[in-house]
Amino acid sequence: MKGDEDAGQVFSNGHTTSSNRSTPRKSLHTALNGNTSTLNGSSPTVKNGPIKRISAIQSATYRGHDREEVVRILIQGLLDMGYSDAASVLSTESGYELESPSVAAFRSAILDGNWSEAEAILLGSHRLEQAPGLHEDDDQYGEGLVLAEGADRGEMLFWIRQQKFLELLEQRELGVALTVLRQELTPLGQDIHQLHALSTLLMCPPEDLRTKAHWPGTVEESRKMLLQDLSRSIAPSVMIRDHRLAELFDQVKQNQINQCLYHNTSIPPSLYSDHLCDRDDFPSRTSFQLEDHTGEVWHVQFSHDGSMLATASQDRTVNIYDTVTFKCLHILKQHNAEVTYVAWSPDDTKIITCSQDCKARVFDVETGRLHVTLEHQTVDSNYGITAAAWGPDSMSVVTASHDRNSQLCHWNLLSSEPERPVHVWPRGFRVQDVAITDDGHWLVALDPQNIIRVFDMHTYREEPPIKTSGKMTSISLSRDGSTVLVNLAIGEVHMIDLATRETVRKFRGQKQGEFVIRSCFGGAAENFVVSGSEDGKIYVWHKENETLVETLSGHGPGQGGKECVTTVDWNPKDAGMFASGGDDRKVRM
Template identity: 55%
Template sequence: MRSDETTRSIVSNGYSANAAYHAPRKGGVSVNGHSPHLNGSAHALKNGTSKRKAFRSPLYRGHNREELTRILIQGLKDMGYEDSANSLSSESGYELESSEVASFRAAILSGRWVQAERILAGHYSDDGGGGAYPAEQGIVLAEHASRDQMLFWIRKQKFLELLVRRDLLSALKVLREELTPLHHDTYQLHTLSGLLMCTQAELETQLRWPEDPEDARQRLLEDLTNSIAPSVMIRDHRLAELLDHVKRAQINGCRYHNTSEPPSLYSDHECSQQAFPSSTDMILEQHSGEVYCVAFSPDGTKLATAGEDKICIIYDTRKFQVIHRLQKHTAPITHISWSPDSKRIVTTAAEPHAHVWDAVTGKLVVSMEHQTGERRPITSAAWTPDSERLVTGCHDRDAKMCLWDLNTQGSKSLLHTWSGEFRVSDLAITSDGRRIVCNDMDEMLIVYNLDNYREEFRLKLSSKITCITASRDSPIVIVNIAEGEVHMIDVDERCLIRKFKGGSQGGNIIRNCFGGAAENFVLSGSKDGQIYIWHKENSEEIAKLKEHGKGSKNEQCVTSVSWNPMNSGMFASGGDDRKVRIWTNTLSDDSNTEFEPRRNHPDLGRLSAIRTTASNL
C-alpha cells in the first residue's frame, strides 16, 4: 500500500494536509510538525514555497521530500557543484534558504552586527530595495532556544574582535552598553571584563583566537544555526553529518572493526574475525621479575617493558630483539612514557627520581627530582605534544606535579610546581596539550589547564582510580578503577560517557589502553589473568584472552597492555608471570580465546572511529 506516495496535496516545507502532518495556516507554515507560532513567530517562512513546477508526493520512501531535497542542495553546494545545486532548486521548486536567512548568514560572516541583530529580531531589510518589514518575533528559533542567548553570542563576538584589534575603548563600550544590559550571564561578563586587562600575548593564549577572523565568525554562525529552527536554516554540512551517522552505525554493528578507513556507502560493512589479534605470536622472557609496564613507541618501531627487576628493556619491533637495557633505578619501575616523537622515554619507580633516556642511543639524558623535604616516589609522567616538556606526578603534597622544560639545564628547567591538598598517583596530558588529567589517592579525577596551570574541574568516580590513559586524537581519557571497571571520560564535556565492565582489579595497579587502527577498542589487564577487550563505541565485551600464567606470588595478574599504533593487528601484554606476550591476528588451533556471540547493536556511541567529513569540506 503506497497511498502516502501518490497524494497530490503539496504544501510549504513538505507538510501535507493529510493525517500525518498539520495543515499550514494563512500567514505561516508548520515547523517540525508544530504550529507556525513556534517561539512566538507568525511571519511566513520562505523556504521553497513558491517555485513548485510539478506535483509530487511530499514523501520519498517515507522521508520528507523537502527536507531531503534541501539537504541535497546544500550538499551539492558544499562539494562545489553550484550549477547542479541551482538546477535541483529550480526543478524541485525548493530553495535552500529564504532571503532573510541568507542575509542573516552574510551579516554574521561579514561582521555587520547591527544588521544581524535586526534580522534576528524581525526588522529585516532585503537587498532588493524592498525596504524593511517587521516580523513579530524575527527568525523562528529551535525549541528551547533563547534569543537573548543568541544576542549575547553576537555581541560577545563583536567585543572580542575589538579586543583583539586592541580597540579597548570601543570594546569597553560594547561591554557596558550592549552586553551588560542583557543581564544574561554574569559569570561570563566578569570573565570578559578581565580580558580588558590582558596583554596581547595573554589574550592570544586565553582565547586561542584563529588567525583569520572569518574562522571565529564561522564558529559563531554554527552556534547560532543550532538555535534556529532547522526548517528555517539547515546546519552547515548536514549531508556529511548524516553520512557520518550511517558510517558510525556500521562501525557500531561491526564487532571486530579494526581499520582506519571509513566504511563504504556502497554496501554494508563487516570486518572479519580473522583480522583481529587474538593469539600469542611471540613470548619475550627477558625480565627476572613481574612485568608492570609495556608500551609501544608512537612510531611503532620499538617496545619498552619494565617492572619489578628495576630494568627497562627496549626491543626493536621488527624481530623483537633487545636493543637497550636501561638501568639506573634502585626500585621497581612502575611507569614508562614515550615522547610523541619516539626519540625519548621517561621511567619512574618507587623512588624520588624520574629518568629521561635517549631511545636511540640508550643513554641517560637527565634525571629529575621533586625538590621537597619528603622525597616521595615519583609515580608517573606525561609528555606535551611537542616532546619538549614533561609533567611528573608524585606522592608528595608539596610537589604533587612538576612541569619540566627538557631544553633547559639546571634549576631553570623546572617551569611550574603544583602543590597542596592531595597526592598524584597517575596522570595524562590530552592530545591537544591543553590539559593535565590526574587523580588523587582515592576516587577523584582532577583536570588542570596547562596554559595557566589552574584547576578546571573535578569529577568523583565510584571507587579508587588506578590508571589514566589519554586518547591520541580526541579529548577523551579512560581510567581504571578499583571496583574492576574502565570508565571513559569526555574532558571537554566534563562527564562520564561510558563504562566497560568485566575485569577485576582490587588494589592492584593495572594499566589500560586504546586499541585498533583508529582507537576502535578499549583494553585492560585484569587480576584474574585475562585481557579484556571492549568495543569502544557500544561498550560490548568482544574478547577475553587468557594465556598469562602465575607468578612467584602465585598470582596471575595481567598488569599492562599496549597496542602498536602503527600495526592494527598487534598488541603487547605483560604480567606477573614475568613474560611479555605479543598478540597478532594469526589464530592458532589451541588459542585459549573466548569470544562472545555476535549481536546487532544500535548506534549507542558518542564517539566514532571515523573522522567527521564535515571539517574537510
C-alpha cells in the same frame, strides 16, 4: 604491582579554549533567564519560508522521510559540491527553496560583517527596543528568526557582538571596541567571567591578540565559525546546518563502524554496501614473546611513531625494543628499585622512567644515556614515583607520587637547573596516575581516594574534581583528550567525558581488586578498549556499544602464583599490534 592501600575561558564564537572537546570544564554559557526571557523564543515546528508550486502527484514523503527535508538537504549538498545549476533545477522542479529570503540575508550579514543587519533579522524589528545598541529601522523582519528548542537569543546576540568586538580590536579601533564592550555586550547580562576575559584583551598587543583570544584563522574563517554556531541555535526547519548531507553520510558510516565488532582500519566504509570486518583480521593471536625481564612486567608503552616499545619491570630495568625486529635496543639499569612507569616524550627523543626509589630519570632514546634525574623532596622514602606525563614541547614533564607532601611536580628540562621543579602543587592528596592532554592545557591526576583531579597547566589552578564510585588504579586519555579511561578495583573500566564529567561507558568482565591494572584505547580509530586482568586474561571491548569482543589468553602465573596481566598498550601506528605485560615476567605481542 599492588595499588595504594590508603583509602577557561570562552572567547571566540562561543568555543571553549581547548578544541576537540579536550577541555574538562563545563560550558561557561548560561541562558538569559531560561526560556522565559523576553529575548528568547522558539518554535521548531515552523517550516521554511515560501514554498513554490508542488506537483500534485508528489507524495509528502519519500520512503517514509519528509520530502521537503530530503529535497532541501539535497539542494544544499549539490551547492556544497559545486553543482549550482543542478541545485537550481531541483529547487524549481520540486518547488522547495533552500532558505527563505530572511535566512539568506542573515547568512550574508554575518559573513559580510554587517552586524546591525544581522541583529535586526535575528530579533525582528519589534524587539529592537529590547536590544541595547540597536536602532529601529523597519518592520521587514517581523518576529525574527525561529530558534531551535532551548536556544537563547541573548546568547546569540552575545556571540555576534563578541565577534564585532574582536574585529574592532584587530583593527586597533580600541575606543569603538570599548564602547561595544560597555554598551552592547555588558547589558546582555551574559557570563561575567567571559566579559572580564574580553576586557583584558583591550591591553593585549596586536601580535598576541589571536592567540590570547583563541581566535583561529582569518576574519572570514572566524565569521564562518560564528555562522556555524548560530545556525545550531536556529530551528533546522528554517536554516539547515552547514554540510548537513555530509554529516548524515558520516553518521551512516559511523553507525556501520559501531555495528561492526571487529572494525580495525582507518579506511572508512563505502556507502555502496553494508560493512563487515572479518574476525581473522583482528589481532587475537600472540605473534611474538619477549622474555628478557627477570621480574614482573609492570608497564609497557609504544612510542608515538609506533617504531619502539618500552617495558618497565620489577627487576629495576627498562627495555627498549624495535617493533619490527623486536631487537632490544637499550637496557636502562640506573634505578635502585622497581620501575613502575615509563612515558615517551611527544617527539620520541626522550623517555622518562619512574621508580620506587623516589626518582624519575630522563634518558636520551638514541644513545640510551641518562639526561637528568628528578627527585621529589619527600619526607618518606617509602613512597616512589608512580607516573609521569610530558608536555607537548617534549621539554616539560609532570611526575606523580603517593607522598602527600610532594604528590605532583612540574619540571622544565630547559631550565638552568632542570633537576629542580618549576612548580610543586600544594600538599594534601596522593596521585596514582597522571596524564596531560595533547594541547598541554589540562593535567588529569588520579587520586586513589575516588577522585580525578583536573588542573589548568597554564595557571596550575585546580578545576572542579570528578568523583568516581570506587578506588581507581590507572587512567588513559583518548587521542583527542575528550575522554579518559579509568580502571576501578571493583572490576570495571569506566570511560568518562572530561567536558561533562559523566561516565559515558562501562566495560565489565575483567577481574581486579588487589593490584594495579591498566587499560587503554586501541585500534585504528580507537574503536576498542583493552584491559589487563587478575585472571591472566586480556579483555577487549567495542568502545561504542560496550560489547565484549574478545577474551584472550594472556599471561601465566608469576613467582607469587598469581596469573595477572598488569599492563596493555596498543600500537598507535599499527592497528594490528598491541602488547601486554604480566607477572610471568613476559611481554606478549
